[in-house]
Amino acid sequence: MIDFTRASIAAMNSLKISRRSAELGTENAFVVLAEVNALLAQGRDIISFCIGQPDFRTPEHVQQAAIDAIRQGKHGYTASAGIPELRRAAARYMGDMRGISIDPDDVVIAAGAKPFIAYTILATTDYGVGDEVIYPNPGFPIYESQIRGHGAVPVPLALRSSRAGSFDPGELAACITPRTRLLILNSPHNPTGAVIDRATLEAVADILRAHPQVWVYADEIYSRLCYGEAFASIASLPGMAERTIIADGASKTWAMTGWRIGFAANHLLAPQFIRWVTNTESCASHISQWAAVAAIEGPQADAVAMHASFQSRRDLIVRLLNQVPGVSCHVPGGAFYAWPDVTEACRLIGAEDSEVFRKRLLHEAGVAVLADIHFGARIPGDGQHIRFSYAASEQAIEAGVARMAQFIERNRRG
Numbered sequence: 001m002i003d004f005t006r007a008s009i010a011a012m013n014s015l016k017i018s019r020r021s022a023e024l025g026t027e028n029a030f031v032v033l034a035e036v037n038a039l040l041a042q043g044r045d046i047i048s049f050c051i052g053q054p055d056f057r058t059p060e061h062v063q064q065a066a067i068d069a070i071r072q073g074k075h076g077y078t079a080s081a082g083i084p085e086l087r088r089a090a091a092r093y094m095g096d097m098r099g100i101s102i103d104p105d106d107v108v109i110a111a112g113a114k115p116f117i118a119y120t121i122l123a124t125t126d127y128g129v130g131d132e133v134i135y136p137n138p139g140f141p142i143y144e145s146q147i148r149g150h151g152a153v154p155v156p157l158a159l160r161s162s163r164a165g166s167f168d169p170g171e172l173a174a175c176i177t178p179r180t181r182l183l184i185l186n187s188p189h190n191p192t193g194a195v196i197d198r199a200t201l202e203a204v205a206d207i208l209r210a211h212p213q214v215w216v217y218a219d220e221i222y223s224r225l226c227y228g229e230a231f232a233s234i235a236s237l238p239g240m241a242e243r244t245i246i247a248d249g250a251s252k253t254w255a256m257t258g259w260r261i262g263f264a265a266n267h268l269l270a271p272q273f274i275r276w277v278t279n280t281e282s283c284a285s286h287i288s289q290w291a292a293v294a295a296i297e298g299p300q301a302d303a304v305a306m307h308a309s310f311q312s313r314r315d316l317i318v319r320l321l322n323q324v325p326g327v328s329c330h331v332p333g334g335a336f337y338a339w340p341d342v343t344e345a346c347r348l349i350g351a352e353d354s355e356v357f358r359k360r361l362l363h364e365a366g367v368a369v370l371a372d373i374h375f376g377a378r379i380p381g382d383g384q385h386i387r388f389s390y391a392a393s394e395q396a397i398e399a400g401v402a403r404m405a406q407f408i409e410r411n412r413r414g
């Protein structure tokens, strides 16, 4: 450890950290996770529903492809766009799922889908000139943080319980101004689990046709995790492919979060993305790229089994949550998140809001979840919510929800 002298502390006081960095947002899941880890280190028994990643092993044949890549010396830099084999595989895969044809030259590979959020904002807005980006609220917190960090103006689009965690196209139309540059859509959605149905996508496309300057970032990282409503992408609708950045990846479909492979497709922006990759990551992990080729091109039995398991866990958690006093939960159509309304449960135990409820649930009952405020400002009149990631075993789901029910009963007022 550096031993700081008084002189070096004085020198540090003159150094400035940019406002952009000091004010950068974060993913609160990681903040809560640190809280959970501190409790675990004290020997506390915690059941965690915090983290949004599959709890399965990466399929065996995908692991083997990575081992083979290392053994065959495929571990140097690749082109910033990614290896041609993966660009071809991702183009076919994304195109087939959306019923469109995608040219491999329009596909770029990065270290997860997440970097494309930044690259898209960087490639479509200018710093500090009032360019607006519409994003879903509640939503993946990185959207708002990256919009602000890159000097654009965040314009939240409310997702409402009355629409099962999705948005009203009329409200979207009202958000668009001549300064709107980008609309971010996320389906299936984190944190509400909502899947945007085809009729809503068509309404969005109709609205956008009157605003040809608006790009669309279609965050479709959970595209393979739909349980009822079939997955649909706005990119499939007439006139939308040109302006839509399709973002998908390996993390959620093949349990590959730590491998860091995402892919995005757009004809005009691909060359821009490639330059951003060169300027930042150089390239995604060469080894992981070969693993992703095997994931896409190889047998899908593991992905299908994981999907089936998530669907039965969804059914279980929604059924159990709806039996808890003061809790109501709609059936989410996709991803692996449940978004119960806990307004009445908060009232029952005298918690002033969902964040107080979350903290008490963690400290008094040993159940870790996230609160709605971790996904953006609460929507006025829309109640209090918490988020469960049900990427957890059925035993953990049963025990965790039972603990929550007992916690509410124990603390019930009057």
Ligand SMILES: Cc1ncc(COP(=O)(O)O)c(C=O)c1O
Residues within 6 Å of the ligand: 052, 111, 112, 113, 114, 115, 140, 186, 190, 219, 221, 249, 250, 251, 257, 261, 262
């Ligand atoms: C909505 C959404 N987009 C993007 C990501 C990032 O995924 P990746 O692991 O591919 O970077 C996540 C991860 O949780 C997510 O929930």
